[in-house]
Amino acid sequence: MANIEQLIEQANKKALEIIQNGQPTLVDVSTAGAAIPGMTKKSIFHAGPPCKWENMSGPLKGGICAALIYEGLAKDFDEAEKLAASGEIEFGSCHEHSSVGPMAGVTSYSMPVWVLQNKVYGNYTYCNMNEGLGKVLRFGAYGPEVIERLQWMEKVLGPVIKEAIKLHGPYDLKTMIAQMIQMGDEGHNRNKAGTSLFIREFAPYIVETSFSQKDKVDVLKFMHSNDHFVLNLTMPAAKCTLDAAANIKYSTVVYTMARNGTEFGIRVSGLGDRWFTAPANYIKGLYFPGFSEKDANRDIGDSCITETCSYGGFAMAAAPAIVLFVGGTPKDAINYTTSMYEITTEENKMYTVPALNFRGTPTGIDIRKVVETGILPIINTGMAHKDPGVGQVGAGLVNPPMKCFEDALEAFVGELEKEGLV
Template sequence: MISLSAINELFGKDIKVINLGLESFCKDLKEQQVPCIHVNWRPPSEESKGLSLLEEKDIADKIEKANKEAISRLLSAQPILIGVGKAGEVIPGMTKKTILHAGPPINWDRMSEPLKGAIIGGLIYENLAKGEEDALKLAASGEITFDPCHHHSAVGPMAGVVTYSMPVWILQNKTFGNYAYCTFNEGLGKVLRFGAYSSEVLNRLYWMEQSLAPVLKEALEIKGDIDLKTIITQFLQMGDEGHNRNKAATSLLFRELAPAIVKTNFSNEQKAEVLTFIDKNDHFFLNVSMPACKCSLDPLQDIEYSTVIYTMSRNGTDFGIRMAGTGKEWFTAPCEMVNGLYFPGFDESDANPDLGDSCITETAGIGGFAMATAPAIVQFVGGTPKDAVNYTNTMYEITCAENNAYKIPNINFRGVPTGIDMRKVIETRILPVINTGIASNKAGVGQIGAGVVNPPMKCFEDALTSFIEKNNLS
């Protein structure tokens, strides 16, 4: 038993505190000028107890070998931009009544409002419906096939809607020969991917199909393949992170395309219109960055015993992940709300839960994982430059490696944290960080802000359970 004199002696000295548990205790102490360090500790969950089954030497060795193979495939990927095509003609499995969407599988009844809005717009765009009411009836009729972009080697930002006639980028992973596809970026604000479908939105889509795509298609035929790994390496050293900040990336792509665009057979007016559209759209490269990450990650999907995550995605209702060692199986849980900054006139009550395939960038190690290289991103998603660095540093704790090509100058050129390990997420209770746009929870409104969000822990816990069952470890 401690004596009263000992207690008095203790509190008579300068006190330095290590705080476990609620971080608010640490903040209170600091406000009172008491030195305090917060330890981000949480008690283990019931599900996390299964990690011990993965520590036995035989399975641990198999996991280690498999994860090394996964990282080797990811780091050796060579994404290249090879062309432009029509979705229905180049994306496997597309029909005139197929609509691809972001996130894991979902039926019409459970879809979020921005996803429904984008589908309404897609049906009108394809002349399958005459207006909103007609589109709603058709969407609910069972005649339309809804399927994730990820099931068709594609990705789509936010709602991620891809229809038969839409132009798409065609990318290839030169190392493994697999392809990936993505629509063109429309810009910010009221756009289809955020669930808007006004005549202004549709007219822009028709212009992209009839004017933008033909010019870019011919320009790429003149230019030839574009090495995207080199561009990603460059923009990470120019203040972009490849998800919500793409100013440098778009400029680099512009430099690759502009001379070839000038050489196309289109009128000077058409060429100028295309060049202006790219120049005025700082997010133009996002729809190239995403499929670059997608085709880099897809070769990981068949590595037995690997605990590396190769897909993270959300549809506005469910967040889903897929893990190399469990193949194409989805592990889902309800999407979280985004913590961020809102456009004037909007607040949290107007926001839809997390949405989009764009966190494929974080899955590959850029985007939110590389925020340290893009301190200006905080002006768009909230926080401080120090927060951006902290986000990146924290992600090293849940990944297997550092990228040997994608480097961050302001943290001594460390490679971006690469290869999310399911085991480390569950063990540390640290979730991947994603920076993202915020869509309105009402169809037709569009984007209302941007911020930072995490996947639900349940996705990773379910992946662990499935891994244990698949490998008969229980």
């Protein structure tokens, strides 16, 4: 009989085989209500681990109120806040509904969502569409311009791109992300190259759709104006890849990292759907003019699924220009990537870093290595204002709390003890 170390190594090998082979593919645009399992007209899904209304942070509450106004369930912020606190709304974690969302991650019934399928393992993942920077729902803003933009995304952006995908056919996101990393993006805070690649790929088909000239021009201009347009594809691509590697008995590989603005949570393949949470940290970075540390909320969003899948902060060596946005020097960017090899299982076969002699990005975070070395995953991320209604205040770098990994390790050993294996 294999000893426990061998059992873990075999399980992790299987998890990494699934992660390396995954084929996240864009197949459609739908609406959250039509596509996401468990979504009802009274559902609001949000970033991070599950969270009760009373424990939610300002930006998450702001995003939820924006969604309630957008859905026509409330006429203003006060009414939305009362409805949210009444118990009538079913809150849920995006991650527990095959989806992800950046920052507040708020997803509601009528929103258009990207539909991705892992072509090798068959699983689906969903993500809302990116609204751009500044005053946007995902950073907790809920003003009239936020609601109007969401309505335009529902009525025009989603349907135009849906038809364009139908004309184009499924789009291989793994290849797109691999190209992005060759072109100076890391797929979390820098998505300029990826957005350009997406526009280049789909512009001809958008022009070919049956929509009015104005709608088509508006869609192309909207994508062009938003350097993070494909973030909402790199994120679900990561989840689509990683979810296939969930629930592998004895695996110590992390398949989810996410934050709701109050807590950071991780999930480990061998421990199933269980979250290990701790208070989320504050981000260290650069602030937009007029803002400072006192304005920032705790770390928030599902976007660190990119780091979990070996890009984002883990691929910073490929994106030296990112330091202009999150702080530090290009040498720091290389050091962040190289230090992540200490806590991961393999080098990615598809995502390679030119500046590291095309070494594959660090893939498959192992809770044992994190606890043993004391090295925490590096995440580069946006910062939301702590109050609802304000929006983004900057960007920077952050780590998960070590407690998530320590508790997961303890639970993992506990499970083995129950089986008499240790």
